[in-house]
Amino acid sequence: MTDQQTAQDVVSQGAPPPPEDAPPRSRSGDSHARAFSPGFVAKLLLVALVDALGVYGILAAAAVNSWVIVAFLVFALVVVNWVYFSRRMMPAKYLVPGLLFLLVYQLFAMAYTGFIAFTNYGDGHNSSxxxxxxxxxxxxxxxxxxxxxxxxxxxxxxxxxxxxxxxxxxxxxxxxxxxxxxxxxxxxxxxxxxxxxxxxxxxxxxxxxxxxxxxxxxxxxxxxxxxxxxxxxxxxxxxxxxxxxxxxxxxxxxxxxxxxxxxxxxxxxxxxxxxxxxxLPGWRVTVGFENFTSFFTDSRIAGPFFSILWWTFAFAILSVLTCFVVGLFLAVVFNDPRVKGRRIYRSLLLMPYALPAFISALVWRGLLNQRFGFINEVLLGGADIPWLTNPWLAKLSILGVNLWLGFPYMFLVCTGALQSIPGDVIESARMDGAGAARIQRSIVLPLLLVATAPLLIASFAFNFNNFTLIYLLTGGGPNFQGTPILVGHTDILISMVYSVAFESGLKQYGLASALSIMIFLIVGAISWAGFRRTRRLEEL
Known part of the structure; x- marks a missing residue:
């Protein structure tokens, strides 16, 4: 029996006909078969697993009187079950997991860090x-x-x-x-x-x-x-x-x-x-802005802090500039069709980027070792150069290793940006009598900056918080003397946070959280200013 005949039968019995866009009726048993399809069963099992983990978390949080966590878990379970068993919440099925992870790993972490920054939380003050x-x-x-x-x-x-x-x-x-x-x-x-x-x-x-x-x-x-x-x-x-x-x-x-x-x-x-x-021990109390002001008023901390602050800016700015200049130069060179074997050279230049950064940092730490490193023993004939233990040489070594790790990324970005510039624009400039240098300065570079400026800002933010390279290459050393916290000449602000929180003997989570908030404000302000400048470039 066709759908048209079914509709005619319904009308003949006095019932209103079904709408034209209504789905066709299924035989009895078909709806049950679709309701318990493999996809539905898989969804049921996954949601059941999430519910089981959520209930376990609720019981564990309630046992220690963490009622905020209990309330959040209850809310999350209600939302998950409502969204995934409702036919009207199709878009939310894709948004809910990301939103929940955003709440837990970003917003909650930021809010809790901000709360801890105004307390004396740390060793000796970690409870009620x-x-x-x-x-x-x-x-x-x-x-x-x-x-x-x-x-x-x-x-x-x-x-x-x-x-x-x-x-x-x-x-x-x-x-x-x-x-x-x-x-x-x-x-x-x-x-x-x-x-x-x-x-x-x-x-x-x-x-x-x-x-x-x-x-x-x-x-x-x-x-x-x-x-x-x-x-x-x-x-x-x-x-x-x-x-x-x-x-x-x-x-x-x-x-x-x-x-x-x-x-x-x-x-x-x-x-x-x-x-x-x-x-001792004490208990956790609110201390106001004391953790923030101690970086400026405590002479034992202020000196190392300002030294680390200027080095952090220098490291981030010089890392972006050197990587961008080298990457741009190589991209321009190998974008020229007259260069033979460009694909081979490009593949070789990407080798540092293909290796994990932490492995490269450890390899370079061995190469730069003062006593038995390959550079001192082989390339320099047994020289005794303290690449990683002298404050200035250690900073130079960090910039060099970061250049090795970072220029392939800029090379890729600049190559893509150069290849996206319309050829007729450059051809028109040549017909107007512009030379190669003028074309590069007045056309290629402005268009290149419009495409790469957001990436340069992101690269600055990344290097401002490049904890991995500092920790694996020098560990922040050589250390300052006479400071209550274990920090060194090559530490940047983020590695200073780690040292204050975990490596200075006395763990000071409140002080470390205050420094994290300052890093966030600095990076946020510079990024905001950078993006405003990017809009001006686009208008230009």
Whole structure:
């Protein structure tokens, strides 16, 4: 039966005919076959996998009270399921994955970095005030002299160790995160706990395998940190340890009863005594613009910072200029049809660009080695030139290696731009009497800059943050002397961020984040100015 006959039957029965653009009706069973097609099943499985991972993330985030992450994951799962099971959201099916990754890896990272930049987050200040109080009391714990000992049983649940004791005839069990509390239905033989529901009782061999973790374990006696904790030295006998310091929650002070010293909280997230003694660890607090101003007001940081700042600009500008000039020169030369074997030469010139940059950097580091490098030993006959350890030679070496790595890219870009210039424009200039030099200066170069200016701006931004080359070739060295952070003469701002955050002994994430924000503002401002200049070139 045809679709026209079907429509006529419907009209004859008094029902309105179907619209002309309506899809043809399918036989019963066809819709089910299409609904469970291989594509639909694959989509169902993928979305189910995403839902499973999302639910796991929600549970994990809720366990540590990260409610912002919970809210985002719930929102993401709702959007994913709505988009991929709705027939009206076809464009969104392609946009949603990219938008979610953009939110997580770009916008959230930028927002969180901005937040950290205004805090003292780092070693010694990486948690909340309550955690800092608990840690300070734990670090100063001592066994109560003459205190009762308890026959102790080591237990485990889901990989978390805990202690179980019998106190006043009742079994008490706890872990590092959970204070001692009564355990219903637990069994004991005298003063020794034999079984605890939900926990595995460790035997001697299992205790011996985890001896260090067990001796370092402290189980709080109660929710009040001043009550101390239960600890053991042998895995079989437990003792109550209390801190030599006492925290007064009402006065918000930490007191040493033996000396009478009182420690009060400071604006920088530490308990400090009247004589300036600081208790560690501290806690994370907002410090305003202190991280930003320290680069200009702290003499120990300001000197290296300004030295690194000017070198970063010099490195980025000189890298772009040298690579562009060499690439343009080679592109002009090998764009001339009179050059024989142009394809072979072009292929050879692309070799540095074909190799991974990090491998080339490591190879050049070996070639430039002062003691056994190929350049000193073979090419220079055993010379002792400190290519990577002298401040100025190290900078020159970095520019040379970056030229080796970067000119093939500019060569490709300029070759493409030259070949896109209309031949009739150049021919018209020749007919008007313009020489080769005038054609290059007045026609070829302006048209070339219009095509390559955005790429030059992008190249500047890339070299401004060219962490890989600096880290692999010189490691930022040779180092400055007398600075609180481990930075060197060939460091650029981005490698300075890495050093402040990870390599200076004391990790200072707040200071590193502030420097990252400044890099973002500098690159953004220069890029904005560069693109405005590009528009003027287009008008010209």
């Amino acid at each position: 005030k309550s955690d800092a109080i608990e840690s300070i009391l734990a670090q100063n714990e001592r066994r109560v002299e003459g205190s009762q000992s308890y026959p102790l049983t080591v237990v485990s649940r889901l990989g978390n160790l805990g202690f179980a004791i019998v106190q006043d005839g009742e079994v008490q069990v706890g872990t590092a995160d959970k204070p001692l509390e009564p355990a219903s239905d637990a069994t004991h033989d005298g003063d020794k706990v034999t079984a605890v529901p939900g926990y595995d009782v460790l035997q001697f061999a299992q205790i011996a395998q985890q001896q260090e973790a067990i001796t370092n374990l402290r189980v709080p006696v109660s929710d009040d940190p001043n009550d101390g904790s239960l600890r053991t030295q042998d895995g079989s006998t437990g003792y109550i340890y209390t801190s030599t310091l006492v925290y007064d929650a009402n006065a918000d002070t930490m007191t040493d009863p033996a000396t009478g010293t009182v420690y009060t909280p400071s604006d920088h997230g530490n308990f400090v005594s009247a004589d300036g003694t600081v208790l």
